[in-house]
Amino acid sequence: MKNKFNKKRLLAIGLKVITVAGVLVIGNNTVFATDDPLTVINNLKNFMYQIIGAIGAILLLWGIVQIGMAIKSHDPSQRASGFMTLAGGVIIAFAKQILELILG
DSSP states (O other), X not given: OOOOOXXXXXXXXXXXXXXXXXXXXXTOOOOOOOSOHHHHHXXXXXXXXXXXXXXXXXXXXXXXXXXXXXXXXXXXXXXXXXXXXXXXXXXXXXXXXXXXXXXX
């Protein structure tokens, strides 16, 4: 009896091999310890601020799109929602600077 390899089974095996190889390559990172543990915390804090700023920028752009669509359709409730999204995006995008101003 011959062993038959159909395409689906071969593709599934190949996908599993590629996944395992990818995990081994990506997961094999060297961790460098620093003398100052606060450096790690500050790096994490800056990374979180960058993520929050990116989300704020996306909301800011979405607010601009909403305002444009509301002006086109003459819908006052959608216009108000667009301005609220725009204001929220500005606040979120500049959260780090706002916190630095408040905390001094």
